[in-house]
Structure formats: C-alpha cells, structure tokens
Amino acid sequence: MSEQQLVAILPHILLSALILIQMMVIAFARNLMTTVVISVIALILTGLAFMPAHSLIPIAVTPLIVLDGYAIFYSGLILMSATAVTLMAYDYFKDRGERQDEFFMLLLLATLGALILVCSSHFASLILGLELLGVSLYTMISYPQKGLLTLEAALKYLILSGVSSTFILFGTALIYAISGSLGFAELATIGSAENGTSELFLAAGSALIFGGIMFKLSLAPFHMWTPDVYEGAPAPVTAFVATVSKGAIFAITLRLFTSSGLIETSSILTGLSIVAILSMLAGNLLALRQDNVKRILAYSSIAHLGYLMVAFITAGMIGGKALAVESSSYFLFAYFITTLGAFGVVTIVSLRDHEKDAGDISYYEGLFWHRPLLAMMFTLTLLSLAGIPLTVGFIGKFYIFTAGVTTTLWLLLLAVIAGSGIGLFYYLRIIFAMTKRTDAGASEIEIPLAGGWAVAAISAAMLLFGIYPAPIINLINNLVSSIA
Amino acid sequence: MDPIAVPIEQGLALASILFAIGLTGVMVRRNIIVILMSLEVMLNACALAFIVAGAKWGEADGQIMFMLILSVAAAEVAVGLGLLLQINRRVGSIDIDEISRLRG
Numbered sequence: 001m002s003e004q005q006l007v008a009i010l011p012h013i014l015l016s017a018l019i020l021i022q023m024m025v026i027a028f029a030r031n032l033m034t035t036v037v038i039s040v041i042a043l044i045l046t047g048l049a050f051m052p053a054h055s056l057i058p059i060a061v062t063p064l065i066v067l068d069g070y071a072i073f074y075s076g077l078i079l080m081s082a083t084a085v086t087l088m089a090y091d092y093f094k095d096r097g098e099r100q101d102e103f104f105m106l107l108l109l110a111t112l113g114a115l116i117l118v119c120s121s122h123f124a125s126l127i128l129g130l131e132l133l134g135v136s137l138y139t140m141i142s143y144p145q146k147g148l149l150t151l152e153a154a155l156k157y158l159i160l161s162g163v164s165s166t167f168i169l170f171g172t173a174l175i176y177a178i179s180g181s182l183g184f185a186e187l188a189t190i191g192s193a194e195n196g197t198s199e200l201f202l203a204a205g206s207a208l209i210f211g212g213i214m215f216k217l218s219l220a221p222f223h224m225w226t227p228d229v230y231e232g233a234p235a236p237v238t239a240f241v242a243t244v245s246k247g248a249i250f251a252i253t254l255r256l257f258t259s260s261g262l263i264e265t266s267s268i269l270t271g272l273s274i275v276a277i278l279s280m281l282a283g284n285l286l287a288l289r290q291d292n293v294k295r296i297l298a299y300s301s302i303a304h305l306g307y308l309m310v311a312f313i314t315a316g317m318i319g320g321k322a323l324a325v326e327s328s329s330y331f332l333f334a335y336f337i338t339t340l341g342a343f344g345v346v347t348i349v350s351l352r353d354h355e356k357d358a359g360d361i362s363y364y365e366g367l368f369w370h371r372p373l374l375a376m377m378f379t380l381t382l383l384s385l386a387g388i389p390l391t392v393g394f395i396g397k398f399y400i401f402t403a404g405v406t407t408t409l410w411l412l413l414l415a416v417i418a419g420s421g422i423g424l425f426y427y428l429r430i431i432f433a434m435t436k437r438t439d440a441g442a443s444e445i446e447i448p449l450a451g452g453w454a455v456a457a458i459s460a461a462m463l464l465f466g467i468y469p470a471p472i473i474n475l476i477n478n479l480v481s482s483i484a
Numbered sequence: 485m486d487p488i489a490v491p492i493e494q495g496l497a498l499a500s501i502l503f504a505i506g507l508t509g510v511m512v513r514r515n516i517i518v519i520l521m522s523l524e525v526m527l528n529a530c531a532l533a534f535i536v537a538g539a540k541w542g543e544a545d546g547q548i549m550f551m552l553i554l555s556v557a558a559a560e561v562a563v564g565l566g567l568l569l570q571i572n573r574r575v576g577s578i579d580i581d582e583i584s585r586l587r588g
C-alpha cells in the first residue's frame with residue numbers, strides 16, 4: 001500500500017483508533033461528559049482528516065475502497081449528523097441512570113460502518129460496512145433498558161435487517177457465480193451477457209440485492225418495520241436510523257447500480273418505478289391515520305425515500321446520470337438536516353418523561369404558547385418536510401422535479417405531486433396541535449443546552465440553504481460529479 | 485488429482501433450497517429462538533452459495549466471503565440472544581406474538 005493510499009483512508013484509521021481510545025477511557029475512568037467530548041472530537045478530527053485526501057481524489061485503496069468526491073460529500077453529511085445525534089443523545093441519556101457511556105462508543109462504531117459503506121467499491125466492503133452499521137444499531141435501539149417497546153423494536157429491526165442482509169448476500173453470490181468478480185466496476189463488463197442462463201442469474205441476483213436494499217431503505221412494500229422501529233427506538237437513535245443509516249445505504253446503492261450499469265436494464269427500471277410510486281402513496285396515505293408524531297415522521301420518511309427514488313430512476317435514463325447524482329445529493333442533504341431538526345425537537349420534548357418518548361401528539365399541544373421558539377423550529381422542520389418555499393426541503397423537491405421533467409418521467413411526477421398534497425395535511429395537523437390553547441403538558445419542557453443549540457443551528461441552516469442554496473449546489477457540483 | 489467436482493447448478497440449487505427453508509422459518513415460526521435459527525440457516529445458505537461460486541472460478545474470494553459471513557452471523561445472533569434474554573426476563577415468554585405491542 002502506497003503512502004497516498006494510506007493518506008486516503010486516514011479518516012477511517014483515525015476513527016478506529018479513537019474508538020479504541022474511547023473504549024479504554026470508558027473502562028478506566030467512566031464519565032459521561034468525557035465520553036461525549038471524546039466522541040465530538042473524534043467526529044471533528046475524522047472530518048478534518050479528509051482534507052489531505054482531497055487533493056488525491058479519486059483514488060482506489062485496494063480493490064475494496066475507493067475515495068472520490070462522492071464518498072467525501074456523503075462522509076461529510078454522515079459526520080455532521082452523527083455529531084448532531086451525539087449532542088441530542090447526551091441530553092437524552094444524562095439523566096437516565098448510570099452506564100450510558102457505551103452508547104456513544106456504539107454511535108461512533110455505527111458511524112465508522114457508514115463511512116466504510118459510502119466509499120466501498122467491492123461487495124466484501126459493502127457487507128462489512130452494512131453489518132458494522134447494522135449490529136451497532138440493534139444495540140443502540142435497545143440501549144435504554146426501560147420498557148418493552150425498545151426491546152421489541154430492536155428485535156424486529158434485527159430480524160428484518162438480518163433477513164434483508166441475507167437477500168443482499170445471496171444476490172451477490174448469484175452474480176459472483178456468473179461474473180467471477182466481486183468488484184462493482186467489473187460487473188459492467190458482463191452487463192451484456194450472451195447466453196440465457198447467465199442473464200437469468202444476473203436478473204435474479206440484482207432483484208435479490210435490490211429486495212434487500214428496499215428493506216433497509218424502508219421502501220414499500222417492505223416498509224412495515226419502519227413505524228414500529230421509529231416509535232420504539234429512543235428519539236436520538238431514530239434520528240440516526242432515519243438519516244445516517246438510510247443515507248449511507250442509498251449512497252452505496254446509487255454507486256453500485258450506476259458503476260455496474262445494472263440500472264440501465266429496463267426491467268429493473270420498471271420495478272423501481274412501481275416501488276417509488278407505491279412508497280410515495282403508501283407513506284403519505286398511511287400517515288393520515290396516525291396520532292403519534294414519531295409514526296407520522298416514519299411514514300413521512302417512507303414517502304421521502306419514494307421521492308428520492310425518482311432521482312435514482314433518472315440515473316438509468318439517457319443523459320440523466322449526472323443530474324440524478326446532483327439532485328439526489330441535494331435532496332438527501334435537505335432530508336438529513338430536516339429530519340435531524342424534527343427528531344431534535346422530539347428529543348427535547350421527550351426529556352421530561354423518562355418512561356417513554358414524546359410520541360403522542362398530545363405532548364405537543366400548547367407548545368406555541370409555552371415554548372414559542374421550540375415550536376417555531378418544529379414548524380419550520382415540518383414545513384421543510386412538506387416542501388414549502390424558503391425552506392431547504394423546497395429546493396430538494398425542486399431538484400427532484402427538475403430531474404423528473406428532464407427525463408420525462410410524467411407518471412412518477414404525478415405521484416410526487418399527489419404525495420406532497422396529501423403530506424401537507426398531516427404536517428399541518430401537528431402544527432395545529434401546537435397552537436391549541438391548553439395548560440397541560442408542554443409548560444414543563446426545559447430546553448437543554450447541547451441539544452437546544454444543535455436544533456437551533458439545524459433550523460438556521462434549514463432557512464439559510466432554503467433561501468440561498470448556491471454554496472451547497474457548488475459543493476455538490478465540485479465533489480459529486482466524479483461518480484457520473 | 486482432480487477432486488470430485490460438484491456441478492455449480494446443483495450446488496446453487498442446494499443453497500437456494502436452504503435459503504427458502506430459512507425464509508419460511510423466519511416467516512412462519514413464532515418462537516424467537518427458532519426465528520434466529522432460521523436466520524442462521526439463511527446466512528449459511530448464502531455462505532454455501534459463495535463457496536460453490538468460488539469453486540467454479542478456482543478463487544479464494546468465495547471462501548473469504550464465507551469467513552466474513554460466519555463472523556457476521558455470529559455477531560447478529562449474539563446480539564439477538566442478548567435481546568432474547570432481556571425479553572424473557574421481562575415478559576416470561578419468547579413468543580413473538582405475545583411481546584408485540586407496537587401497532588398501527
């Protein structure tokens with residue numbers, strides 16, 4: 001391995017080393033504050049460690065890992081959300097008994113898995129990243145030992161995530177059986193298989209892989225676990241599942257399907273379109289019947305992943321690859337900060353009750369009159385989820401539209417419009433609940449320091465990049481073009 | 485000396501059957517231990533498919549993936565059994581229907 005390659009994977013090496021240091025510190029001098037400070041420093045240092053690699057990209061480090069602008073952009077997003085989740089989790093766990101330190105180590109491990117995932121170019125590193133992320137998440141979901149809901153959510157997530165991993169593995173094995181290679185780029189050469197058997201294997205293999213990925217991305221019809229896990233998991237962990245886990249898996253899926261050329265198969269595109277339309281409709285329609293804010297956000301995330309699939313499908317159209325990468329990157333950026341803001345508020349409202357999280361909509365009644373700033377931030381995130389102008393969510397959805405119009409995907413655009421219309425209803429319901437005049441509930445909410453600042457910063461970013469999106473668009477154009 | 489070659493189709497067919505058995509087990513059975521066992525069967529079916537495919541190409545890649553899957557399976561089941569112990573201590577049952585409270 002050359003010196004340059006070592007520099008390229010410096011962030012991963014550094015984060016692994018810091019996790020070990022943190023483990024030792026927890027073992028010998030257990031202190032929640034120290035652990036959290038180490039976590040935040042580790043995340044920032046890892047981000048800074050991408051700087052020296054920036055001049056080398058794109059660079060392949062062994063056949064397993066490739067570091068390019070695309071990987072750096074998504075690594076940055078992941079590190080940013082992991083930092084926000086760390087701050088929220090500190091508020092959430094600091095008053096809930098002793099021995100909460102290991103949670104932050106698991107959070108760093110899951111982040112490491114996501115970082116490996118976004119820069120993998122080989123099925124072995126894909127599985128490694130996926131499982132590092134997954135196994136840490138099972139433990140994180142079940143971490144608070146109170147109540148049965150967290151255990152049930154963790155067990156459901158474990159079984160379904162395990163099954164979807166086996167789908168991905170079996171699909172990989174089938175493709176390996178005909179291609180003789182586990183790298184993504186090498187798959188492109190066998191894309192146009194001559195004889196019938198290998199074509200069948202390729203189709204079955206990619207269908208299995210995509211089935212597994214649909215589970216992980218919570219796309220309909222494999223979305224059933226999402227609301228249960230969102231409701232059962234502690235609010236900061238839900239934020240992590242919704243952003244880092246889904247974002248990293250989407251990033252690697254886009255890389256896998258574009259660099260192997262699998263996406264240009266017409267049967268796969270038809271299947272993807274059906275999945276996208278189903279997710280948009282199912283997500284938005286099922287959310288109408290919910291009274292639980294965490295479940296509403298779960299269904300909303302199913303719908304958002306459906307919108308994201310429109311950009312994904314664009315990648316398979318002629319001349320759509322660059323636009324697909326650009327639009328999905330911006331949409332994911334918008335989705336990341338909006339979701340983090342929403343779950344940040346849910347975390348703050350949940351601090352009062354140690355037995356269960358603030359899921360039910362009644363927790364939010366009267367929030368406008370007692371905690372106006374918090375309520376305004378929550379309103380902003382909900383409007384951003386709905387895609388109202390002047391928020392970052394609007395620009396994200398605008399990008400999806402541009403991608404769809406350029407490649408003339410009219411049916412999908414129709415579903416996006418219908419979904420957004422229905423979506424407004426349940427987002428506004430939460431806002432109306434917050435304006436209700438009542439003395440119960442919301443008056444006792446105290447805004448913590450770390451989480452409060454995190455949510456405030458996220459809200460500011462949501463407005464800033466909604467009004468002036470140019471810096472992020474330039475960043476995406478500079479970095480992300482490398483994959484296409 | 486040439487080892488007795490198993491045709492790749494037969495090997496993959498066996499793996500597919502094992503995979504289907506595991507998947508059926510996960511979906512039909514209600515006992516959490518049996519579900520975790522079925523998950524293990526599915527993971528091992530994948531591992532077998534990799535061995536067969538690796539043998540076809542005469543490469544070590546398939547066997548390396550097998551090792552990777554072994555460790556993944558161990559990690560998943562370790563966490564799964566930990567959760568199972570907690571659930572059993574609290575509910576006194578390991579039936580997945582009895583612990584199910586999240587709905588909607």
